[in-house]
Amino acid sequence: MRCPACGANNRHDAAFCLTCRATIPASDSTQPFVAQQPAQPAWSTAYVDRPIDQTETAWVFAGFWSRFLAWVLDSFFSVCIAIVPAVIVAVMFAQATGVVTAAVVGFLALYIAIIVAYYTIANATGGGWGKRMLGLRIVRARDGGLPGYGTGFLRAVAPYLIGIVPLVGTVMPLLDDLWMLWDADSQTLHDKISGTYVVRR
Numbered sequence: 001m002r003c004p005a006c007g008a009n010n011r012h013d014a015a016f017c018l019t020c021r022a023t024i025p026a027s028d029s030t031q032p033f034v035a036q037q038p039a040q041p042a043w044s045t046a047y048v049d050r051p052i053d054q055t056e057t058a059w060v061f062a063g064f065w066s067r068f069l070a071w072v073l074d075s076f077f078s079v080c081i082a083i084v085p086a087v088i089v090a091v092m093f094a095q096a097t098g099v100v101t102a103a104v105v106g107f108l109a110l111y112i113a114i115i116v117a118y119y120t121i122a123n124a125t126g127g128g129w130g131k132r133m134l135g136l137r138i139v140r141a142r143d144g145g146l147p148g149y150g151t152g153f154l155r156a157v158a159p160y161l162i163g164i165v166p167l168v169g170t171v172m173p174l175l176d177d178l179w180m181l182w183d184a185d186s187q188t189l190h191d192k193i194s195g196t197y198v199v200r201r
Contacts, residue, residue: 059144059199061186062136067198068177073130074122082114116156123196124152135201141185142195151194158190 002009003024062070090107094100122128126137126146138155140147147155162172176189185197 059139059197062198062200063186064181066134066136067180070127070130070134070136073133074119074128075130077129078115078118081118082111085114086111116153119156120149120153122152123147123155123194124149127198131198137199137201139197139199140195141187141191141197147194147196151196155190155194155196158193161193162189 086107089110090103093106094103097103118128122131123138124147126132126139131137138147139145140151159173159176162176165172172189180186180188180191187197191197
């Protein structure tokens with residue numbers, strides 16, 4: 001509490017000034033004294049205390065070769081996960097039916113299901129093991145959040161949907177991956193279909 005007579009600082013509940021002994025009005029003594037803190041330069045304040053201008057944040061889009069290597073790694077991991085149970089099911093079908101075709105169908109059905117499940121979960125949670133190893137992340141284009149399972153599934157099956165386009169289905173899968181080379185946001189066609197970016201962490 002600042003004394004109205006001499007300007008000295010006193011306790012906020014003081015009835016008189018300890019310096020000049022002047023009486024401090026009761027109405028003033030109810031107001032606590034708050035010391036003014038000197039301003040600190042931005043570099044000396046904690047990072048969490050500094051305001052962040054969200055308009056200046058920008059993603060760094062992943063390049064073609066880093067995404068290609070991540071795809072190779074994810075393909076290896078997904079095949080390793082899918083091949084063993086698919087072979088087991090194929091053998092069981094062959095023994096149960098004695099028909100090779102049934103074994104092949106059983107193998108392909110489970111193999112494809114596991115591959116799609118792997119990429120759905122990977123896409124939904126920001127990327128498979130390959131992308132994580134290379135520091136890449138899949139995000140929603142609209143807000144940068146995790147894609148979620150709906151978008152993850154769409155992103156997993158989009159390359160197959162692109163491949164069945166009539167007349168151009170044979171070249172579209174290649175065009176899908178090469179599209180990012182001239183796209184402003186480094187998006188492939190399946191990125192555009194699912195509304196995602198691949199960025200560096």
